[in-house]
Amino acid sequence: MSRLVDCRDAYSKSLEEMASADPRIVAVVNDSLSSTKLKGFASRFPDRLINVGIAEQNMVGVGAGLANGGKIPYVCGAACFLTARAMEQVKIDLGYSNSNVRLVGISSGMAYGELGPTHHSIEDMGWMRIIPNIAVIVPADAIETEAVMQYSARHVGPMFLRISRIPVPDVLIPGEKFELGKALCLREGTDITLMANGVLVCRALQAAEELQKDGISARVLNMSSIKPIDREAIVDAAKNTGGIVTVEEHSIYGGLGGAVAEIVAQTHPVKMRILGVPGVFAPTGSAEFLLEHFGLTSEGIRAAALELLKSN
C-alpha cells in the first residue's frame, strides 16, 4: 500500500500554484477556510479570497458575478451545503447562465461520518448531473485531483468538483493527464467490469485483485468524469464483459450507477449491480464504519461481482 493522501491537500496546493500563474483565479468560501484548506491561499492572495460568511446562496451568486467580471472563481465549501442549500443558484446562475465558475464540494459523500446525514453529501452527483452545462468530476486520488485542477483552469463553463477528505492511496500513475468525458481503464478484464469513482476506486482495484484469485478477470474503470460520461467505454464494457458493477460513495439513485444504467439500458442491456447508499439516511458512525456498513469495501464489491456472474 502506497501513501494515503487527503485529496484536499492536492486541490489546495494546485489552486495556489494556478493562482500564482493566473491573476484571474479567485476563491470564494463560506467561513470554510480551514475545511477547504485555503489558509495558504488566503495568506498569499488576500485580495483574491472572498469570504461571504455562512451564506451559500449568496456564495454561488457571487461566484457567477465574479465570472461575469472576468474572474475564474473557485467556490469552495462543504459539499452538503454548497449543493443542497444553493441548488437554485447552481441551476440558474451557473448552469442556465453557463457561467465560468468552478464549484468545489469538499468532504463529499460520507466523509463527515459521525456528524450524520445533515453533513453527508450523497445526493450531489445526482443533483449536479441533471443540470445542463455543468461538468461533474469526482477524482480518485491526489494525482487525479491535481490533474483535474490543472484541467479546470482551461475548462469553459461551470464545473462541479467533488473532493473527499477520506485519505486514499494513489491509484493513478504520477503525471497522468485528466481528459474530460473519458473513463480511465486501470485494469483490463474480460469477465466483468467494475466501475467506480472517488475514494472507492482503490477498493474496486483491490476487489479485482481478489476476483483474480477466484479465477475471474475484472476490468476496472475509473469513472471520474460523471458528466460528460464516457459512453463508448460503458457500451464496450456491456458488450465485451459479462456485466457491470458500479461503486460510488453516493446514493444508488441518480449518481454513477444511474448514469451508467441509462446508457446500458438503451444500448446493450446487461446485468448490473449498483453499489452505494441504498436510499436511506446513514446511521451514526465514522466514514470507515459507514463504508463497511453499506458494503462499500473490496469484499463487498467482490461479493456483488460473484453474485452477478452467478445469476447470469
Next chain:
Amino acid sequence: MTSSSEIDLARLARQATRTRIRSLQMVHRAKLGHPGGDFSSADILTALYQAVLRVDSSNPCDPSRDRFIMSKGHCSGGLYATLAGAGFIADEDLDTYMAPLSKLNGHPDRNKIPGVEANTGPLGHGLPIGVGCALAAKIDGASWRTFVLVGDGELQEGSNWEAGMTAAQYKLDNLVLIIDRNRIQQGDFTENTIRMEPMADRWRAFGWEVREVDGHDMTALVECFRSTPFVPGLPSCVVANTIKGKGVSFMENRPSWHHHVPTADELDRAIAELQGGAC
C-alpha cells in the same frame, strides 16, 4: 459628470412612454407578462440606459462596461423595450416576445440577448451576482460600476440580505442597489403580505447608504444615480418610490395588474392615455 441641465428630459420621457407602450403591446400579444412592474420600473430603466450606464450596444461585452442586472426578471417586457430603445435588440424583435423559439423568453437569458448580464426570474438572484461583479471590479481596481434593480416584494428572499451583508463588509461603493418600491407584489400589497417597512432603515442597518427618490421623477432619478457612491466606502441603495402601473389610470396601484393581460380595448385606452401624457 453631466449636470442635470444637460439631461434631455423630453427625449427620456419619450423613451419611457415608448417602453410602456411597447411592453404593454408585447404582453397583449403574448397573452403573458407583468405589465404592472414593467410600468413601475420604466422610468428607472430609461434613466439608467439613456443617461447613466456606460454601456455600448455595438460592444456589449466590453470588459469595462457598467453592469446592469435586472433582478426582477419577470418585468422582462420593460427590460426588452428599454434594450431596444438603447440599440441592443431590434424593435421588431419585441413582437416575438415569448413566441416559440424567440430569443425573448419570459425571463431574460444573457446567452441569447446582448446587454443582458444575468439570467433572472427566480427572485433574490441579482444582488449576489451584482456583489460578485462589484468584487471583480474592486480586485482589478477598475472603475466600472454595477447596478442591480430589485422589486420590493423580491426582498422577502433571504439571499438579498446575505448579499447585502457581503457588500457592506467588502465596502463595495461601486455597487448600487435600486429598489422598485411599488408596494405591490403578486398577491397583494407588500405591507399586507410581509411588511417591508422600514425599508430604508433596514438597508442602513445593513451598512448601506440609502437615498429615497421619486421613481417617476426622471431628473431626480438621473441625478441620484449619477451621484453614487453616496458615501465612499459604502454600497449605495436607492429606494425608488414608484406606482405599479404608473401612467395609466386604470392600471395604477392595482395588485391585479401585476400580471393582468390587457384586452384589446384596455390596450387601446392605455396607449391613448400614455400618448396624451407624453404630449
